[in-house]
Every structure is written in C-alpha cells, then in structure tokens.
Amino acid sequence: MRVAWVIGLAAALAAAVCGGFGLNGEPIAYGAVIAAVVVRPDFSRWPLEFYPVLVVLVGLCMAIGVSLGLALVGVPQVFSFGLVALLMQLLTLFLPAKLRMLAGVVAVAGVLPLLSGSPSWSAWGDQLLAIALGLAIGTLVQLAFTPARLQVAAGEPDPPEPEPEAADPPLPQRLQAGLRSPLFWRKLVVASLALAVGQGVGALTPKYLYFGVVLLLNDAIGDTLLRVRDRMIGVSLGILMPLLVFNTMGMGTLQTGIVMGGTAALVLALGAGEHLRTALISSGVSFIGYGPLVAWYIPNRWLDYLMGCGLALAVGLLLFPDSALRRYARLSADPQANAAALARLLPAAQEEARWLGRPLPQPHPSTVGR
Numbered sequence: 001m002r003v004a005w006v007i008g009l010a011a012a013l014a015a016a017v018c019g020g021f022g023l024n025g026e027p028i029a030y031g032a033v034i035a036a037v038v039v040r041p042d043f044s045r046w047p048l049e050f051y052p053v054l055v056v057l058v059g060l061c062m063a064i065g066v067s068l069g070l071a072l073v074g075v076p077q078v079f080s081f082g083l084v085a086l087l088m089q090l091l092t093l094f095l096p097a098k099l100r101m102l103a104g105v106v107a108v109a110g111v112l113p114l115l116s117g118s119p120s121w122s123a124w125g126d127q128l129l130a131i132a133l134g135l136a137i138g139t140l141v142q143l144a145f146t147p148a149r150l151q152v153a154a155g156e157p158d159p160p161e162p163e164p165e166a167a168d169p170p171l172p173q174r175l176q177a178g179l180r181s182p183l184f185w186r187k188l189v190v191a192s193l194a195l196a197v198g199q200g201v202g203a204l205t206p207k208y209l210y211f212g213v214v215l216l217l218n219d220a221i222g223d224t225l226l227r228v229r230d231r232m233i234g235v236s237l238g239i240l241m242p243l244l245v246f247n248t249m250g251m252g253t254l255q256t257g258i259v260m261g262g263t264a265a266l267v268l269a270l271g272a273g274e275h276l277r278t279a280l281i282s283s284g285v286s287f288i289g290y291g292p293l294v295a296w297y298i299p300n301r302w303l304d305y306l307m308g309c310g311l312a313l314a315v316g317l318l319l320f321p322d323s324a325l326r327r328y329a330r331l332s333a334d335p336q337a338n339a340a341a342l343a344r345l346l347p348a349a350q351e352e353a354r355w356l357g358r359p360l361p362q363p364h365p366s367t368v369g370r
Helices: 001-021 026-037 050-071 077-092 097-114 121-144 148-154 173-179 182-200 207-216 221-238 240-249 253-269 273-318 324-332 339-356
Strands: none
Touching: 001 026, 001 121, 001 253, 026 253, 026 273, 050 077, 050 097, 077 097, 077 148, 077 182, 077 207, 097 121, 097 207, 121 182, 148 339, 182 207, 182 273, 207 221, 221 240, 221 253, 221 273, 221 324, 221 339, 240 253, 240 273, 253 273, 253 324, 324 339
C-alpha cells in the first residue's frame, strides 16, 4: 500500500525536521499531521497557489487569536475564545467561492493559540513554521514516490476545463447576503457559545464541542449528518493505532511514522478511504500532541466529540432547519435547474434519506456523465 508508506514516511520526516529546527510540543504535532494529510491518496497534486494561500490565511487567523489573547490576558478564557470564534465566523464571509472550502480552517486556526492558555508571538512563529514545513515535506515525499505512470500523466496537456459556474458576487453583495442569512447567525452565535456549553456540561476537553459546531454544522441537515458520520467513523478509526503503538513501542519519530502509516493502511484496508483525512488528524493529535496522556485523552476526546456532534445535530434540527432532501426534490422537478448545483446537493440528500430510512434519491439525468 504505497500511500500508507508515503503518509507514514512524510509524518516521521516532518516530525524529525521540526525537531531539528528546535521545535517541540504542539508545533511538531502540527508539522507531522499537516505532512500526512497533504498527501493525496491518488497522488494528484495540489494547485501551486494552494500553499501560499493556506499559509497566509492560517497565519492571519492565528495572529488574530494571539493578538486578542494577549490583549485580554486577564479575561476568562471562555470570553476571549468566544470573541475570537465570533470574529472567525465574520472572516469567513470575506472568502471568495474558491476558498470557501477553507471556512473550517479559518474557524479552527483562529482559536488554536488560545488552547494552550498562554498565547505568544514566539509560539505563533513556531507553529506557522511547523505548518509550512509539514506542507513542504508532505508534498515532496508524495512527489518522490508518485508512480511513474502518474508522473507521465501529470506532464500531459490539461483536460478541457469544465463548464464554468456562475461568477462569484462582489464582496459587498457577499457580505450583505451573509449578514442577512439566519443560518450564518445561527452558526456564529452557537460557535461563540460552544466552549461555554462544553464547560457547562462538564466536558473534559470542551474545545471539541466548538470543533463539532464549526466543522460539522452546515446549512442543510443532510450536510451536517454527512459530516457527523465522517467525523465519528474517522475519529474512531484514528484512535486505534496510537493506543496500540504507545502501549507496545512507546514514543518517538519512528513510532510517529508507524502510527500515521498504520492508520492509513487500516482505513484503506477497510474500504473507508473517504474517512482517511479525519482518521489521520485523530491519530496525529492523539499520539503526537498528547504523548504519555494518550490513554487518558482518547476516550475523553471521543466522548466530547460525540457531544460536539450532538450539539451540531441539535442546532441543525431545531434552529432554522433546512432539508437537503426536500431541496433536491424541488430542484430535480425544475427543468431549468443547474446541473452542478444538483450534483453538489445529491450526497447530502442521500445522507438525509439514509438516516430517515427513505429510498435514496438518484442522480438527476442532467448530471449523469458529468
């Protein structure tokens, strides 16, 4: 399984290089996890602009978190955390359509400096350096081990561009539409209060209720259900290798590679490739980020993420619910419906039908063969 070997090697090499730069603790975890998840299972390449955009965006969001954390150093964490969470949700409104997939990254990156309890600019620099190293090492290792037939294909002319979608509205229109949407305000308010809710219900790692909201709660119920299933399967698969390796081999750079590569091999062997990235993040955070506390951390993380999933589902069902299944049925009945919109909506509609025990909606004829 070439991809498992590449992921394990990338994670181990990133951990070693980060250590060589004098980094330790959380930055090493960031570098190793990023190196693992940036490897694409099909060995295709990320667009070149992906790298600077991601580093700049993450650096900006983390800088906002550090600035507010230092300015509000005497304020209870739940308040500063909620304020940063609110600002991150507002920042997502500025993302153009091509970068909207990074909305979850924005929401997470902003609060990362606050999780240690003592944000600082030196820690910000170390974490950003580790992220950049992880991106570079993961990409280079993938490139070095890309099968020859794929390297040849990569040098061939690009296929024809797909049919362009509607142009992204100007920024003022995007901001106006977002601020008028009750779904945006729903997520903003719940994200701002999620850490307080976690502490109120006695979660040992309440940050996972926040992550549950910002990463799983989507506009449509079906989308939220789809993400909840991915998160719980991925997290559950990702906790197995850290426990096994820690209890049999201890910790170290080699063990980091074994954990990440072993998780990839396990997930792919079970035919659960769509959950690979979630499982790798779960393994890396558990093993590299918490080390000797891994046996304590894993069950608590799993339970608190379960509560985060429950919070996301409750909010999606009770506050301004939007059914992807009903929306797909309406669009399918419209002869003028956009085929790309139907194709994007289909997985969420199918997931919602699956949870309701209804027949799965079928692809619209206009999307077949696209």
